Amino acid sequence: MAIARVTKITALSPIGFRNAIEDGLTRASNSLRGITGLEVLSQKATVEDERIVEFRATMEVTFILED
Numbered sequence: 001m002a003i004a005r006v007t008k009i010t011a012l013s014p015i016g017f018r019n020a021i022e023d024g025l026t027r028a029s030n031s032l033r034g035i036t037g038l039e040v041l042s043q044k045a046t047v048e049d050e051r052i053v054e055f056r057a058t059m060e061v062t063f064i065l066e067d
Contacts, residue, residue, distance in 0.1 A: 002064050003064070003065045004036065004062050004063065004064055004065070005062070005063055005064075005065055006060045006061070006062050007028075007032070007060070007061050007063075008041070008058065008059070008060050008061075009024050009027075009028055009058070009059060009060075009061055010024070010056060010057070010058045010059075011024025011027065011057055011059075012055065012056050013054070013055050013057075014053065014054060014055070015055070017043050017055045017057055019055070020043075020055045020056060020057040021038075021040060024038075024057060024059060024061075025038060025061070028061050032061065032063045033063065033066065034063045034064035034065070034066065035061055035062070035063045036064060037061075037062045038060060038061045039059060039060045039062075040058075040059045041058045041059055041060060042057070042058045043055070043056070043058075044056045044058075
């Protein structure tokens with residue numbers, strides 16, 4: 001029987017939300033094995049001088065625990 005675990009992460013990018021999500025998944029895959037999916041919980045942006053300077057994505061990453 002497989003047991004899954006979910007962990008919440010937040011990733012940042014100066015380029016866009018898609019990059020933040022992909023960077024977060026790449027970083028998570030460096031330390032988590034058996035990733036099966038992710039759910040984006042929120043997307044936020046930091047604004048300075050009326051311009052977006054940082055895109056932030058918070059997500060839950062699901063992975064299968066090893067025996």
